[in-house]
Amino acid sequence: MIPLEHYLYLSGVVFTLGLCGVMMRRNIIMMLMGIEIMLNAANLALVAFNKYMPPGPDGTVPMDGQVFVFFTIAIAAAEVAVALAIAVALFRRLDTVNVDDVANLRW
Amino acid sequence: MNPLNIDTTGLMDVFAVEVQLGLLGLVLIAVDLITRKGRHSGPATMVRLICGLGLIAILAATWLADPVTDSSWGTLDSFAVFFKRFFLSASLLTLFLSGPYEDRLMAGRGEFPALLVFTTCGMCMLASVTDFVSLFVGLELVTVILFLMAAWRPRLPRSLEAGIKFVIIGALAATFMVYGIAFVYGTTGSFDLSAVAAAVNAPGGPSTGLKFGLLMILVGLCFKIGAVPFHVWLPDVYQGAPTPVTAFLSVASKSAGVVLFMRLVYTVLGPAAADWVPVLGGLAALTLIMGGLGAIPQTDLKRFLAYSGIAHAGFLLMALATHSQDSASAILFYTVTYLFANIGAFLVIVIVSRTNDSSHMDRVNGLADRSPFLAFVLTCSLLSLGGVPPFAGFFAKFMVLRAAVADPHLIWLVAVSLVMVVTSLYYYLCVIKRIYMRNAEDTGVLEVFGGTKVLLLFCALAVLAIGIYPGPLETVARNAASSLFG
Helix, strand or coil, X not given: CCCHHHHHHHHHHHHXXXXXXXXXXXXXXXXXXXXXXXXXXXXXXXXXXXXXXCCCCCCCCCCHHHHHHHHHHHHHHHHHHHHHHHHHHHHHHXXXXXXXXXXXXXX | CCCCCCCCCCHHHHCHHHHHXXXXXXXXXXXXXXXXXCCCCCCCHHHHHHHHHHHHHHHHHCXXXXXXXXXXXXXXXXXXXXXXXXXXXXXXXXXXXXXXXXXXXXXXXXXXXXXXXXXXXXXXXXXXXXXXXXXXXXXXXXXXXXXXXXXXXXXXXXXXXXXXXXXXXXXXXXXXXXXXXXXXXXXXXXXXXXXXXXXXCCCCCCCHHHHHHHHHHHHHHHHHHCCCCCCCHHHHHHHHCCXXXXXXXHHHHHHHHHHHHHHHHHHXXXXXXXXXXXXXXXXXXXXXXXXXXXXXXXXXXXXXXXXXXXXXXXXXXXXXXXXXXXXXXXXXXXXXXXXXXXXXXXXXXXXXXXXXXXXXXXXXXXXXXXXXXXXXXXXXXXXXXXXXXXXXXXXXHHHHHHHHHCCHHHHHXXXXXXXXXXXXXXXXXXXXXXXXXXXXXXCCCCCCCHHHHHHHHHHHHHHHHHHHCCHHHHXXXXXXXXXXXX
16 A cells, blocks of 8 residues: 555645746736645645544544545635636736736835 | 434534524625616615624624534634624624725625625634634635625726735635645544644644644635735735725734634644744734834825734734733734724725725825814824824733733844834824825815714724723623633
């Protein structure tokens, strides 16, 4: 069986990749994809942790880690729906989805 | 094992306010659908009226509910009840505040109160959480709706910019939070706050994975309250978002972060919080300095209040680092005084920006000539934010400092904060100088009508009354804070 650490390393790598994507990309859609990748890294860690959880007194492993993943998936979908709605409105108004073009609020 | 054998004891008692708010939101959407024909057909008076009455009824009903502390779903201790009332009041004040702003919303006038109610529902939920699952769900309920509200004027580039920046930063903060929760779960085997607290305070100290998880959750919360170095989104979003949304963000959304911070620091970390004092104290010092210095060059009122809000977040973090029952009650006192001062200031901004939709500081030049009443309210609010006696902000700061002085490790932080209080007085007085000393560019007399006038007067008087007679609020804050230390 693959040890837990391998999952965690993978999850750490994926999380970092997503973070790099958010930091380096200038396209809003790509930044949102980076955020999705980071969320999936967290989901992977949750599922892996749950899989390797020692069984409780009655011999069964609670599934709450796996259930939590469903919550994060649903919430991420809601978040992206709102983000895309704003991105569409932005594109209609300013004809761009590049964050560098959307930087008028300065002092 | 029977997966459907779920113990729902106390579920409806703990989350009664949330259920009522959810129903109210649905009713508002239905009313909006029935009463309004077409998308641009005037103000949504009916929706706003029902929303206001509903919020008042729900707020009044919180005095009838009994405390519940034995449910596995959440807790309804006096701390949770205090914050539920706080969020309901903040939402009610924001609803009133959005009244004079409504004609600037081209569309979505009827949906605005409904979204306000839904996001308040999430905040009230956060006041009661005892596990990380409902914590995350409640937090996202709050933030996802606030993303939309920040971009509520889609014809206005600055509102869209605020929305998109808020979405990206907010979603990023949420991923940090989930990743942290994953590690906390992995190392403790439970999402329950009390189980995590036991693991944190176990002999031998928390494991590296648990510390990492808690640190990531801390990062997520720092985004929420706008602590340095996670504050960069705050001035842009505050400036770009519609003013009622900015007011709501600055009082309610920030306090939602404060609630979670208090639950985590006081109940989860518990005695182990001593190990976190350098982290929290360092963040507090940075936040105080950044907020204080950042506010000085500002020329936009909303952006200025954003930096002032960062400085206030620094004060709250300082109280969190202190970790005593005194500091917990100081935080509660602080949030209430901040609520009245900020709502008053933002309401004045709504009125002075009426003619050209700009919140540039020039708009308050000579305000004393144009409307002595508005000048008085804004002065009261700013002096309270600056911590000048006899206004409420003075006692709030005094309580935080009194609690911090008792901890010999935090003397340096107290020194930093005192320097920043003096700095902050400088920039608040700069604005007050504009009100009384400068000549107005726009000399028209500013009329303030019925309900708005009452609300302005209420905020100014609340700030004065709490400052002159802080006893009752202090007692309430102490009672609420004591339940955290059970």
